[in-house]
Amino acid sequence: MGDRERIAIRINGIVQGVGFRPFIFNLALEHGLTGWVTNDSAGVLIEVEGSGSKLNAFLKDIKLKAPPLAHIVSIKSWSIDPIGDNEFIIRASDRSEKVKTLISPDMALCEDCYREMMDPQDRRYLYPFINCTNCGPRFTIIEEMPYDRLYTTMREFIMCPECQREYDDPKNRRFHAQPNACPVCGPEVWLTDRTGKRVDERSSLDYGLVDEVAATYELCEKVKGDKSIGLLPEWVRPIFQLKTELKKGKIAAVKGLGGYHLVCDALNREAVQNLRKRKYRPDKPLAVMMPNLDVVRRYCQVSSEEEKLLISPVRPIVLLKWKAKGYDGITLEVAPAQSRLGVMLPYTPLHYLLFDESLPVLVMTSGNISGEPIIYDDQEAVERLGDIVDYFLVHNRRIVRPCDDSVQRVDNSPVMIRRSRGYAPIPLRLPAVKEPILACGGEMNNIFALAEKGLVFMSQHIGDLKTKNSLYHYRRMIDEMVKLFEIEPEIVVHDLHPEYISTKFALKKYKDKRLIGVQHHHAHIASCMAEHGLDGQVIGLAFDGTGYGTDGKIWGGEILIASPEKFERWAHLKYLPLPGGDKGVKEPWRIGVAYLLKALPDADWLQELPFWYSLKDEINMLKTIIEKGIKVPETSSMGRLFDAVAAILGIRTRISYEGQAAIELEELAGEELGEPYPFIVEDDSPPFVINPLPIISAIIRDLRAGKKAYKIARRFHGTVVEMALNLCIKIRQELGLQRVVMSGGVFQNRLLSLGLKKCLEGEGFEVFQHCQVPTNDGGLALGQVYVASQCILKKEDTFG
Numbered sequence: 001m002g003d004r005e006r007i008a009i010r011i012n013g014i015v016q017g018v019g020f021r022p023f024i025f026n027l028a029l030e031h032g033l034t035g036w037v038t039n040d041s042a043g044v045l046i047e048v049e050g051s052g053s054k055l056n057a058f059l060k061d062i063k064l065k066a067p068p069l070a071h072i073v074s075i076k077s078w079s080i081d082p083i084g085d086n087e088f089i090i091r092a093s094d095r096s097e098k099v100k101t102l103i104s105p106d107m108a109l110c111e112d113c114y115r116e117m118m119d120p121q122d123r124r125y126l127y128p129f130i131n132c133t134n135c136g137p138r139f140t141i142i143e144e145m146p147y148d149r150l151y152t153t154m155r156e157f158i159m160c161p162e163c164q165r166e167y168d169d170p171k172n173r174r175f176h177a178q179p180n181a182c183p184v185c186g187p188e189v190w191l192t193d194r195t196g197k198r199v200d201e202r203s204s205l206d207y208g209l210v211d212e213v214a215a216t217y218e219l220c221e222k223v224k225g226d227k228s229i230g231l232l233p234e235w236v237r238p239i240f241q242l243k244t245e246l247k248k249g250k251i252a253a254v255k256g257l258g259g260y261h262l263v264c265d266a267l268n269r270e271a272v273q274n275l276r277k278r279k280y281r282p283d284k285p286l287a288v289m290m291p292n293l294d295v296v297r298r299y300c301q302v303s304s305e306e307e308k309l310l311i312s313p314v315r316p317i318v319l320l321k322w323k324a325k326g327y328d329g330i331t332l333e334v335a336p337a338q339s340r341l342g343v344m345l346p347y348t349p350l351h352y353l354l355f356d357e358s359l360p361v362l363v364m365t366s367g368n369i370s371g372e373p374i375i376y377d378d379q380e381a382v383e384r385l386g387d388i389v390d391y392f393l394v395h396n397r398r399i400v401r402p403c404d405d406s407v408q409r410v411d412n413s414p415v416m417i418r419r420s421r422g423y424a425p426i427p428l429r430l431p432a433v434k435e436p437i438l439a440c441g442g443e444m445n446n447i448f449a450l451a452e453k454g455l456v457f458m459s460q461h462i463g464d465l466k467t468k469n470s471l472y473h474y475r476r477m478i479d480e481m482v483k484l485f486e487i488e489p490e491i492v493v494h495d496l497h498p499e500y501i502s503t504k505f506a507l508k509k510y511k512d513k514r515l516i517g518v519q520h521h522h523a524h525i526a527s528c529m530a531e532h533g534l535d536g537q538v539i540g541l542a543f544d545g546t547g548y549g550t551d552g553k554i555w556g557g558e559i560l561i562a563s564p565e566k567f568e569r570w571a572h573l574k575y576l577p578l579p580g581g582d583k584g585v586k587e588p589w590r591i592g593v594a595y596l597l598k599a600l601p602d603a604d605w606l607q608e609l610p611f612w613y614s615l616k617d618e619i620n621m622l623k624t625i626i627e628k629g630i631k632v633p634e635t636s637s638m639g640r641l642f643d644a645v646a647a648i649l650g651i652r653t654r655i656s657y658e659g660q661a662a663i664e665l666e667e668l669a670g671e672e673l674g675e676p677y678p679f680i681v682e683d684d685s686p687p688f689v690i691n692p693l694p695i696i697s698a699i700i701r702d703l704r705a706g707k708k709a710y711k712i713a714r715r716f717h718g719t720v721v722e723m724a725l726n727l728c729i730k731i732r733q734e735l736g737l738q739r740v741v742m743s744g745g746v747f748q749n750r751l752l753s754l755g756l757k758k759c760l761e762g763e764g765f766e767v768f769q770h771c772q773v774p775t776n777d778g779g780l781a782l783g784q785v786y787v788a789s790q791c792i793l794k795k796e797d798t799f800g
Contacts, residue, residue, distance in 0.1 A: 005050070025171075128189055129395070194387075199391070246263065260375050293311065305413070318344065319408070320342075417774055442500065459478075520780070524544065642746065740760055740768070
């Protein structure tokens with residue numbers, strides 16, 4: 001056979017259901033090669049034959065030109081004997097073994113499908129469920145592996161002959177696109193009132209108005225100039241009717257890829273106020289959707305990195321600097337007391353069809369009860385959202401599992417705030433993992449993880465587990481992912497907090513498995529270490545609101561000497577009162593008063609507090625409790641220190657969402673650090689105690705001297721940076737450690753995280769922060785997996 005060679009290629013990763021086989025087919029034709037490609041139990045298997053130079057170019061192009069939804073974990077190739085075949089074919093999938101491969105997340109509408117949707121001559125013109133192998137639903141419609149239409153909710157729609165021809169043609173980009181459909185054979189959309197009763201579309205919209213179609217953003221020029229188009233296609237009429245109602249100030253629940261969004265006109269103040277009132281969400285920022293980058297630039301400052309995130313196939317919510325807050329048409333009620341907007345671009349065809357020139361910005365917030373998973377079941381939506389909305393825009397493509405929007409921001413690089421749609425269930429690589437592990441995560445911002453053979457599959461965002469509904473979904477999602485990925489856990493990891501719902505769940509359901517408890521802040525640091533592939537000892541800065549300590553107290557301002565398998569508590573904030581426990585977290589004035597009473601027990605200053613007259617009786621009662629030494633919970637939490645300062649400055653006495661006081665304190669400080677206040681490091685040996693009471697005393701002196709609150713906020717942030725920096729330098733002097741890992745919810749504070757990183761790097765430290773998973777409790781499960789796997793590997797029996 002002359003100079004012909006033949007190689008076999010094994011590719012693992014997300015390579016099924018993403019157009020990988022037709023990609024390989026066309027690539028082989030492009031390079032003039034023969035052979036075959038198939039799906040099998042482990043991924044994709046290829047045999048290819050030709051000259052050595054062509055084979056090398058083929059291998060190189062697999063990596064460089066892979067389909068956008070593919071996620072290659074490994075490529076292995078080896079030489080085999082040539083057989084002299086004369087064509088390249090796609091073989092039927094080998095189903096002799098159960099498929100054990102990765103699943104693609106849901107992805108945004110691709111440019112090709114968008115162009116077709118906007119082309120009046122295309123059979124999918126304005127069809128709200130257009131998709132191909134490069135876009136559309138995956139994770140939210142699959143019920144079991146392998147990823148074939150039969151095992152997705154699309155099995156309920158039998159393809160018409162035209163769709164079937166596309167599905168069967170390896171040269172078509174819809175070859176084996178499992179959600180493939182068109183208006184003839186696919187899902188449909190309809191409009192209902194708040195009780196779930198269908199609305200008669202003809203009653204309130206004249207469908208002969210071509211201008212309604214032409215107004216849709218970026219609609220092709222043919223439409224604007226062709227008055228012969230006539231009626232809107234039947235399948236899009238409910239969407240245009242809803243647009244008419246949104247312009248009147250109505251509120252809707254719109255069913256998307258992973259659940260329902262609550263939608264209204266973001267430029268209509270009354271509509272946004274009504275949404276907040278009905279949802280009992282007075283302050284928490286609402287996400288918005290804009291149709292394209294031109295509109296985003298109109299309202300927000302956007303860097304090139306932020307643009308890349310916005311238009312990526314993931315299409316996360318991106319936190320962007322608001323250009324002219326409150327003066328640009330977007331009502332202040334969308335994001336009160338915030339300088340940034342959570343903005344996303346459309347990611348489904350239905351989303352694109354909701355916009356036009358008189359409806360350029362829509363509130364697009366999760367359709368849920370606060371803290372719970374996004375609602376995705378149609379009946380549940382009517383029952384639980386019917387009092388909030390005026391209309392439901394519903395479709396009949398069933399959603400298997402809820403999946404909320406991911407949230408990110410860009411500092412020097414992208415930072416993950418909520419990891420969900422577009423990322424779940426892409427695994428993270430962690431070679432230390434051998435045995436099958438379930439990590440149950442925390443109680444707030446819960447994400448759990450399943451891990452085996454070097455891969456960690458993190459769930460979509462679940463939320464807070466304190467309600468029965470959240471716990472139901474948590475249990476169900478774990479059962480589903482165990483089945484979907486065929487990982488039956490032998491080791492179950494949980495937080496040490498005995499009252500965490502995730503801990504109780506682990507101890508009850510998996511009592512016959514090997515159970516491992518991991519301290520909360522150790523898991524935080526280990527999570528960031530896992531992201532960066534770190535082993536050995538690091539300086540761990542774990543700053544958050546609440547975490548159960550090994551001494552049974554509430555931790556949260558921790559400086560650890562940590563390795564994946566163990567840690568030492570090297571320093572921490574001084575234990576201070578947390579009056580009311582959870583009630584104190586929701587009412588930061590309690591923490592502010594308690595800290596002040598500890599800092600200035602003899603001073604007559606209470607009547608100077610900005611909230612004295614509204615809370616005089618409660619303050620005096622709390623003063624009596626503190627002075628009499630009545631026992632209250634104590635905490636070393638950095639998050640509570642932020643709350644105390646926010647309350648003392650009069651920023652926030654009560655909160656309506658997690659972290660609100662600290663977030664608004666950061667907003668007040670802006671983007672500058674101030675001169676540090678004094679603080680004291682007590683004790684002669686670890687664990688050193690950082691006493692923040694001098695900070696509180698100094699803040700009172702500044703207030704009495706008439707200093708502006710924003711300057712005090714800047715000084716406070718500068719103090720926390722100085723405190724962490726000084727202790728890291730002290731550790732380096734004593735232990736020689738150079739690597740600093742930052743984790744915990746407090747580091748969502750941009751001013752603090754960027755300021756501290758800059759100062760540490762200025763002193764020669766190597767600094768590691770989260771990028772792939774959240775720094776809040778949404779990243780705990782990854783850390784739990786890493787700690788457990790290393791303890792097993794190194795036969796460590798203790799975790800702190």
